[in-house]
Amino acid sequence: MRLYKRDQIWWTDFSVNGQRFRISLDTTDGRKAPGIAHEKVAQAQQGKLSQASQSFARLAFGEAADRYIAGRGIELAQSSLMKEKQLLVKPREFFQATALSRISADGILEYREWRAAQNIGPAMLNMEVGVLRRILKRAKLWHTIADDIKPLKEPQTIGRALSPDQRQKLIGTASLKPEWETAYLAAILALNTTTRGCELRRFRWADVDLLNGTITIRKSKTVAGERVIPLTKDAQDALVRLRRRAETVGPVEPLHFIFASFKPVGKFENKEMVGIYMSGFDPTHPIGSWKKAWRTLTTKAGLKGLRFHDLRHHAITELAESGASEQTILSIAGHVSRRMQERYSHIRMEAKRNALEAISQSGIGNGTVNGTKKGGEVPDVSILGKKMVGAWGFEPQTPTVSR
Numbered sequence: 001m002r003l004y005k006r007d008q009i010w011w012t013d014f015s016v017n018g019q020r021f022r023i024s025l026d027t028t029d030g031r032k033a034p035g036i037a038h039e040k041v042a043q044a045q046q047g048k049l050s051q052a053s054q055s056f057a058r059l060a061f062g063e064a065a066d067r068y069i070a071g072r073g074i075e076l077a078q079s080s081l082m083k084e085k086q087l088l089v090k091p092r093e094f095f096q097a098t099a100l101s102r103i104s105a106d107g108i109l110e111y112r113e114w115r116a117a118q119n120i121g122p123a124m125l126n127m128e129v130g131v132l133r134r135i136l137k138r139a140k141l142w143h144t145i146a147d148d149i150k151p152l153k154e155p156q157t158i159g160r161a162l163s164p165d166q167r168q169k170l171i172g173t174a175s176l177k178p179e180w181e182t183a184y185l186a187a188i189l190a191l192n193t194t195t196r197g198c199e200l201r202r203f204r205w206a207d208v209d210l211l212n213g214t215i216t217i218r219k220s221k222t223v224a225g226e227r228v229i230p231l232t233k234d235a236q237d238a239l240v241r242l243r244r245r246a247e248t249v250g251p252v253e254p255l256h257f258i259f260a261s262f263k264p265v266g267k268f269e270n271k272e273m274v275g276i277y278m279s280g281f282d283p284t285h286p287i288g289s290w291k292k293a294w295r296t297l298t299t300k301a302g303l304k305g306l307r308f309h310d311l312r313h314h315a316i317t318e319l320a321e322s323g324a325s326e327q328t329i330l331s332i333a334g335h336v337s338r339r340m341q342e343r344y345s346h347i348r349m350e351a352k353r354n355a356l357e358a359i360s361q362s363g364i365g366n367g368t369v370n371g372t373k374k375g376g377e378v379p380d381v382s383i384l385g386k387k388m389v390g391a392w393g394f395e396p397q398t399p400t401v402s403r
Contacts, residue, residue: 001041003033012037016044024058026101043140057139061095061103068135079198087131090115100139105148108132112152122152159313159340166303167191167314173301181245182259183293183308185238190311192235194319194333197308199225201286206254208239215239217334225334249281256283313340320344321351 001014010025010033021044025036056064065088072081094111095103111132112125129149136142162170171191174184186200199217207216213231231239239258246252246260260283290308298306316336319329329344330336336344 001037003037010036012040014041014044016041019044024101057101057141058099060097060099062092062097064100064135064139065092068138071138084131087128091128091132100136100141103132103136103141105145108145108149121155123154126151126154160306160310161314161317162303162306162310166301170298170301170303170306174297177297180293180297182287183290183297185242186259186290186308187311188238189235190308191315192232192238193229194312194315195229196312201257201259203258204255205243205252205258208258210236210239227331227334229332246283249283253283257286259287261285261287316340316344317347320347323348323351 001012004011004013006024008028010027010030011022012025012033013020013022014037015021021040023040025033025040027033027036056067059067069081069085069088072084076084091111094114095107098107108129112129115125115128129151133142133146133149136145171184171187174180174187186197189195189200190197193215195217199219202219203215203217207218209215210231213236214228215231215235216228217226219226242258243252246256246258260281262281294308298304312333316329316333319332326341326345
């Protein structure tokens with residue numbers, strides 16, 4: 001192993017198993033250089049260094065990010081690739097021409113503080129640091145700083161369910177303005193099908209069977225998300241309205257997207273918008289987003305901060321409150337995290353408890369007063385609990401009822 005200086009920076013030159021390594025130690029301190037060099041030799045012996053990773057590590061962050069995205073192109077779906085690109089916007093701005101090999105734990109912590117000062121939440125910060133981690137792993141650099149970068153604690157929330165008045169207010173407000181029509185119809189479908197926003201945007205007319213009243217989700221976040229959902233009358237009415245809207249522009253093909261890409265242009269009378277027409281309608285591409293309209297209408301409805309994804313949580317909550325079994329909920333909603341399943345199981349049990357309490361308080365029943373036999377002893381609730389709970393500590397499954 002040889003140490004030498006180049007432009008005040010210490011370098012090392014050594015060989016492992018016939019492979020030669022010439023590596024910058026990224027330090028001007030001659031006392032630290034030998035220790036860093038020995039670490040590099042150990043990494044090479046463990047297979048954690050390669051010529052490819054060395055050259056990648058020397059790239060400026062922007063160029064390294066470009067190469068990373070190009071390499072991920074064949075690994076990720078188009079939507080996931082777009083998300084990776086979006087997550088790199090701010091890291092590019094912060095690190096600019098800094099070489100990957102010069103990005104330290106302190107640098108990443110400074111980046112997090114910089115973003116936090118912009119009121120960015122912990123979930124987004126964790127995702128942005130996640131893409132930094134993936135790039136540095138490719139350069140075989142992440143392991144050197146991993147112990148110093150811990151994920152931020154994210155808020156423990158599974159979503160927001162609406163009260164009946166809030167639901168009515170939301171739908172009523174969304175139907176008021178023509179520019180909110182897409183968000184309004186998407187909300188109707190989400191509330192009646194439990195679908196995610198990304199699933200709605202991928203719907204094609206071939207997925208809809210209005211005759212049998214079903215819609216098929218062929219691609220989702222997980223395999224469990226691929227499912228067939230029965231359509232309620234409200235959901236069918238929304239789809240019929242979307243179909244008629246598409247037919248005003250031209251013929252509708254099975255592979256056309258239901259929420260097709262277009263630019264809404266307002267129709268005005270006396271400076272008041274009375275309708276919209278679709279400019280640049282392209283049914284072969286899905287709509288990008290309805291976020292802007294969603295933010296505006298939820299604020300108008302007094303529900304600022306309500307996410308579109310919360311409609312899925314609301315719909316599943318209503319299923320749980322109706323007493324639907326876990327199997328039924330999963331067959332309609334697709335993949336649901338364990339934490340959400342536990343929450344919905346609690347809701348289902350509360351619904352059952354409230355129903356039984358209503359019977360008890362009514363005082364009706366054969367020979368009972370407030371649910372207890374006259375002259376009888378009050379049953380030991382703990383014993384009943386043991387009998388009604390299975391060996392694994394879970395409530396017995398409610399059987400699915402076919403309709």
